[in-house]
Every structure is written in C-alpha cells, then in structure tokens.
Amino acid sequence: MSQAFLFIAINVIVSFVNMDNKSLGIQTNLAARWGWLAVANMVVTVFLSLKNTPLAYISAWSYERINVLHRIAGTVTLGVVILHACTYASYFGNSNNIKRLREHEEIYGIVSGFTMFVLVASALIIRRFTYELFYFMHIVFFLATVVFVGLHQPEVAKKIAIVTCVVGGLWVFDRSVRFIRLVFYSVNNEAVGPGGDASGSHCFVWIPGVRFFEMHPFTVVSSASNEFVVSSHDGFTRDLHRFAAANPGRSLMASVEGPYGTFPNMPSFDRILMIGGGSGASFTTGMALRVLNKWNNKLPIEFHWMVRHRGYFKWFADHLVELRASGKVNVNIHVTGNTPPPSIDEEKPNLYLATPPRSTTPIEIDRDLRSVDIEKMDEIEKMEIASQPSSPAHSEHLPPCSGNCGAHHLCLDTGIEISEGRPNVSHIIRERVAAAGRTERILVIGCGPTSLMDEVRNTTADCIRCEGPALELHCEQFGW
Missing domain, CATH: 3.40.50.80 (Nucleotide-binding domain of ferredoxin-NADP reductase (FNR) module)
Structure with a gap:
C-alpha cells in the first residue's frame, strides 16, 4: 500500500507544480498536464513490466517482485487518463465546442481510453479467474492503446508520438530478447540448459x-x-x-x-x-x-x-x-x-x-x-x-x-x-x-x-x- 500512496502522491504533485494559468485557463492547463502525465506513466508502467528488467541487475528485485509496482502504475495511469478525458470534455462542452470530440484525433484518444480501461479491468478482474484469457487481452489491448495514443497526437513536434515509440520500443526489445533466447534453446539436439545456476529460479x-x-x-x-x-x-x-x-x-x-x-x-x-x-x-x-x-x-x-x-x-x-x-x-x-x-x-x-x-x-x-x-x-x-x-x-x-x-x-x-x-x-x-x-x-x-x-x-x-x-x-x- 505504501508504494501505491507514494506513486499517487508523485502524480498529484506533478499535476499542480509550475502551472502557468496566464495564457491558458486552469481547466485546459490541468487537462493538458494530465495528458502528458498519462503518457509519462505509460513509460513507467511498461518499464516495470519488463521480464528482462535492468533492475534485476542493480537490485535484488526480479520482474515478478516488481510486478506489484507495474499494477499500481497501470491503475494510476488509467485514473489520470480519465481525468484528462473528463476535463477536456467538460471544457469543450462549456465552450459550446462539443463537435471537437468528433475529430479524428479526438476519436483516437477516446478509443485509446477505452482500450486502456479494458486493459486494466482485465488485470484486476479477469486475471483472478482465467489467466490465459487475461494474458491475451492484456497484450492485444496494450498494443491497441499504444497505437491509438500515437494517433491521438501524431505530430512529432508535440513529442507524444516520440514517447509512444519509446513505450513500444521497450516492449518490442523485451519480447525480442525472450524470443531469441527461446529459439537459442531449441536449435539442436544438445541437452544444454539455460545459462547460470538455475536451481530455485x-x-x-x-x-x-x-x-x-x-x-x-x-x-x-x-x-x-x-x-x-x-x-x-x-x-x-x-x-x-x-x-x-x-x-x-x-x-x-x-x-x-x-x-x-x-x-x-x-x-x-x-x-x-x-x-x-x-x-x-x-x-x-x-x-x-x-x-x-x-x-x-x-x-x-x-x-x-x-x-x-x-x-x-x-x-x-x-x-x-x-x-x-x-x-x-x-x-x-x-x-x-x-x-x-x-x-x-x-x-x-x-x-x-x-x-x-x-x-x-x-x-x-x-x-x-x-x-x-x-x-x-x-x-x-x-x-x-x-x-x-x-x-x-x-x-x-x-x-x-x-x-x-x-x-x-x-x-x-x-x-x-x-x-x-x-x-x-x-x-x-x-x-x-x-x-x-x-x-x-x-x-x-x-x-x-x-x-x-x-x-x-x-x-x-x-x-x-x-x-x-x-x-x-x-x-x-x-x-x-
């Protein structure tokens, strides 16, 4: 619980520090800040999900011990996404500009919010009953989330697309390492096990x-x-x-x-x-x-x-x-x-x-x-x-x-x-x-x-x- 409170506290602090409300109103400022914070949290969440995590080499934590932090970060990310979406929707409604939500970029953003919701819901609910279904949904909806977040803000100048590439790159790198290792241990007829002293692992x-x-x-x-x-x-x-x-x-x-x-x-x-x-x-x-x-x-x-x-x-x-x-x-x-x-x-x-x-x-x-x-x-x-x-x-x-x-x-x-x-x-x-x-x-x-x-x-x-x-x-x- 202490990790969850700490992560939430960091998000709350980052949400309100160094706010410049002179050029933009506080509502749009908060909406934009929560959008950026959601993307930053995605990077943290994916990093904490890596099987081949660098933390295993610099600490006593392997990926399965970090997984609880991954779940906390993912849940908080969904919360920030909901704040981002609701704040912007309220702003557009109050400004008589609700038609803005029908633009392609905004539709992509709405879809990414939905896919992220299913992603987190499957981890909190379905995982308890059927792991295989959860795992399939987790992978599919994660990839969909990354794609639609990138389409939501595709301009490179806004840097959101760059961050989503980093998120996808982390995942692809980890999967590539695992795939290469899997192929390596299945290429010939030698009875050679995984490297290192594996008993207990x-x-x-x-x-x-x-x-x-x-x-x-x-x-x-x-x-x-x-x-x-x-x-x-x-x-x-x-x-x-x-x-x-x-x-x-x-x-x-x-x-x-x-x-x-x-x-x-x-x-x-x-x-x-x-x-x-x-x-x-x-x-x-x-x-x-x-x-x-x-x-x-x-x-x-x-x-x-x-x-x-x-x-x-x-x-x-x-x-x-x-x-x-x-x-x-x-x-x-x-x-x-x-x-x-x-x-x-x-x-x-x-x-x-x-x-x-x-x-x-x-x-x-x-x-x-x-x-x-x-x-x-x-x-x-x-x-x-x-x-x-x-x-x-x-x-x-x-x-x-x-x-x-x-x-x-x-x-x-x-x-x-x-x-x-x-x-x-x-x-x-x-x-x-x-x-x-x-x-x-x-x-x-x-x-x-x-x-x-x-x-x-x-x-x-x-x-x-x-x-x-x-x-x-x-x-x-x-x-x-």
Missing part, C-alpha cells in the same frame, strides 16, 4: 504441441537436469495432463526461456530455514540444491515439506535423499493427509513428461514409473503432472507405506524424518529463532499456498527483536 516452458502461442513459468528444481515439477490445475497444465494421459509415449517439441529470479546472498547467513507446501517444494528444494552445489553446503539448513500423501514423495525423492546425505540439511517431511493423489490412482496412472532443454528432439511422455529414454540425450527435463486433491485439516493416523507410493526407498530411509499430521509452522519458526544467538543471521525461505505464506510472513515478522537475531524472509508464492 524459474523458466518459461514452451510446448507448441499443447498450446502453440503460450509459454508458462515453472520452477527449476535441479539445474543439473533442468527438472520441473508441474501440478495440474486448469488451463495449460490441465491440457498438458490430458495430453499425457491420452498419448503415452507421444513425441512433442519443447523449449525453455530463462532463467529468471533473484535470491538472497546465501553466504551472509548463519542458518537457513526452508518451509514448502505441496508443489511449493519445487522452489525450496531447488534453493537447497543451489546452496549445496554453489557453496558446497557450508550453511546449516532445516528443510520442512508439507505434503498430502506419501504418493507425492516421488516428486522430489532423489533430491531429498541427496540433501539428507550431504550431512548439512535436516530434512523433515510432514504427511498431512491419507487420500492418494489422482495421479497414482489406478484409474489415473503416473505421468512423466521429459524434454531436452535445448532441442527440437521430441519429448517423451510415459505414464508408468519406467525411466524415460530419449535418443542421444544425456540430460533430460522431467515434469510430473499430478492433480492435487483437497487436504483435510488434520490427519488422525496414517497407515504404513504400502510399497507403491513411488518412492518407497524414501519411506524406508530412517535418516529422513516423516511425521504425521499438519505441523505447527509458527512453532517451528519461533523455536529456531529462539535457539539462535543474538549475533546470528537467519534466512527464512517459504513457498506454497497463500495460507501457508501468510503464516510464515506473520510469524517471522513477529519474531523480529531489537536484541536479535537478525531475520530475513524470502517467499515465493503461486501467482501466475
């Missing part, structure tokens, strides 16, 4: 055989194999699940674009607490592997994963065993339910989706637990498509492992603590903070559903004390 995955015009972000669990874990809900992941179930062994092409994401400076902390819920463990597992591989696991890590059934163990079984074997990661698994996920039910077999990260070689879909074999591939990406059932509030008693959970070796590994029922997340955080020294620095990392993240945020904030230890919180939340 996310990439946009393109599978044209499922949806040609869409790319969707998924967290990289392990950069060693470019592994993704995907939970089926609706839209693209639902179609991917259906395709895999209906076409076992079918070949598809795929590519990735990324990676994205910024992270805390891990070596600056004395201990790390990681809390993941469900498929949110994609991020926490990836971050733990990042620490293990990049800093040789010099930091003590306490890892907690809340999962609804043992059948989900196979999502990260090999990685959890690897983390536990390192000797520095205390792995704790909390099984909160007893209803098997649909993906391991007899009527809905297990689904694996494997794809070389830089290849036009087909991906293989296997719905058994057999290994996936791709010719000439040394490394593969693995996506498991699994619908998540609703979880009970508590678990009374869990039967022993039946041996068909998909990760039986994890159940039998006595080095990994597997407990029944939903853990007290607040108690876990408070206990670790209480056990730390005054001068220690603790990093709390969380990823999962909104209710879990709210509890992690609120508890961590409540544990902050002047006498220490120092706390830092890094949360990733389902938001696309």
Whole structure:
C-alpha cells in the first residue's frame, strides 16, 4: 500500500507544480498536464513490466517482485487518463465546442481510453479467474492503446508520438530478447540448459504441441537436469495432463526461456530455514540444491515439506535423499493427509513428461514409473503432472507405506524424518529463532499456498527483536 500512496502522491504533485494559468485557463492547463502525465506513466508502467528488467541487475528485485509496482502504475495511469478525458470534455462542452470530440484525433484518444480501461479491468478482474484469457487481452489491448495514443497526437513536434515509440520500443526489445533466447534453446539436439545456476529460479516452458502461442513459468528444481515439477490445475497444465494421459509415449517439441529470479546472498547467513507446501517444494528444494552445489553446503539448513500423501514423495525423492546425505540439511517431511493423489490412482496412472532443454528432439511422455529414454540425450527435463486433491485439516493416523507410493526407498530411509499430521509452522519458526544467538543471521525461505505464506510472513515478522537475531524472509508464492 505504501508504494501505491507514494506513486499517487508523485502524480498529484506533478499535476499542480509550475502551472502557468496566464495564457491558458486552469481547466485546459490541468487537462493538458494530465495528458502528458498519462503518457509519462505509460513509460513507467511498461518499464516495470519488463521480464528482462535492468533492475534485476542493480537490485535484488526480479520482474515478478516488481510486478506489484507495474499494477499500481497501470491503475494510476488509467485514473489520470480519465481525468484528462473528463476535463477536456467538460471544457469543450462549456465552450459550446462539443463537435471537437468528433475529430479524428479526438476519436483516437477516446478509443485509446477505452482500450486502456479494458486493459486494466482485465488485470484486476479477469486475471483472478482465467489467466490465459487475461494474458491475451492484456497484450492485444496494450498494443491497441499504444497505437491509438500515437494517433491521438501524431505530430512529432508535440513529442507524444516520440514517447509512444519509446513505450513500444521497450516492449518490442523485451519480447525480442525472450524470443531469441527461446529459439537459442531449441536449435539442436544438445541437452544444454539455460545459462547460470538455475536451481530455485524459474523458466518459461514452451510446448507448441499443447498450446502453440503460450509459454508458462515453472520452477527449476535441479539445474543439473533442468527438472520441473508441474501440478495440474486448469488451463495449460490441465491440457498438458490430458495430453499425457491420452498419448503415452507421444513425441512433442519443447523449449525453455530463462532463467529468471533473484535470491538472497546465501553466504551472509548463519542458518537457513526452508518451509514448502505441496508443489511449493519445487522452489525450496531447488534453493537447497543451489546452496549445496554453489557453496558446497557450508550453511546449516532445516528443510520442512508439507505434503498430502506419501504418493507425492516421488516428486522430489532423489533430491531429498541427496540433501539428507550431504550431512548439512535436516530434512523433515510432514504427511498431512491419507487420500492418494489422482495421479497414482489406478484409474489415473503416473505421468512423466521429459524434454531436452535445448532441442527440437521430441519429448517423451510415459505414464508408468519406467525411466524415460530419449535418443542421444544425456540430460533430460522431467515434469510430473499430478492433480492435487483437497487436504483435510488434520490427519488422525496414517497407515504404513504400502510399497507403491513411488518412492518407497524414501519411506524406508530412517535418516529422513516423516511425521504425521499438519505441523505447527509458527512453532517451528519461533523455536529456531529462539535457539539462535543474538549475533546470528537467519534466512527464512517459504513457498506454497497463500495460507501457508501468510503464516510464515506473520510469524517471522513477529519474531523480529531489537536484541536479535537478525531475520530475513524470502517467499515465493503461486501467482501466475
């Protein structure tokens, strides 16, 4: 909220400073000022929407953390546009010059106001219900807005056309970078993943055989194999699940674009607490592997994963065993339910989706637990498509492992603590903070559903004390 108030305050101040009402009346002066301010805000809004934002290199903010500022700027821009339009319409009406609104340039301006309204409305309303429709509308109406704003004031001397070219140029540049990277990772048969240490970051995955015009972000669990874990809900992941179930062994092409994401400076902390819920463990597992591989696991890590059934163990079984074997990661698994996920039910077999990260070689879909074999591939990406059932509030008693959970070796590994029922997340955080020294620095990392993240945020904030230890919180939340 503080960012919104600050941005609004800046717009209010700029609206009224250095006003010269001698040559023009205050009404036309304000209308003109709000027109310029709307165009300036468009530049800010588009800059804050860039996936490849320069802010990611000069700060700890990646594009997904700046997105809230993008939404604020876009909403304020629409407000300024409405003020601009209403003020000028009132002026023309009071001057008996309402016919001015029928001129081509003014019609273009009215159309741009309408397209911007739909643009913002889709972000505030439609985005909550169907992301794909929102995204399509967002792109189409953004391009229409830029074009009609330029036609509204086409004279180069008035500089509005120049600013709209800057706005369009920023968008085209970002899209070009993403397109080039997407093509680069799909030009040959080498299993080469995105550059950099990608564990814990996310990439946009393109599978044209499922949806040609869409790319969707998924967290990289392990950069060693470019592994993704995907939970089926609706839209693209639902179609991917259906395709895999209906076409076992079918070949598809795929590519990735990324990676994205910024992270805390891990070596600056004395201990790390990681809390993941469900498929949110994609991020926490990836971050733990990042620490293990990049800093040789010099930091003590306490890892907690809340999962609804043992059948989900196979999502990260090999990685959890690897983390536990390192000797520095205390792995704790909390099984909160007893209803098997649909993906391991007899009527809905297990689904694996494997794809070389830089290849036009087909991906293989296997719905058994057999290994996936791709010719000439040394490394593969693995996506498991699994619908998540609703979880009970508590678990009374869990039967022993039946041996068909998909990760039986994890159940039998006595080095990994597997407990029944939903853990007290607040108690876990408070206990670790209480056990730390005054001068220690603790990093709390969380990823999962909104209710879990709210509890992690609120508890961590409540544990902050002047006498220490120092706390830092890094949360990733389902938001696309």
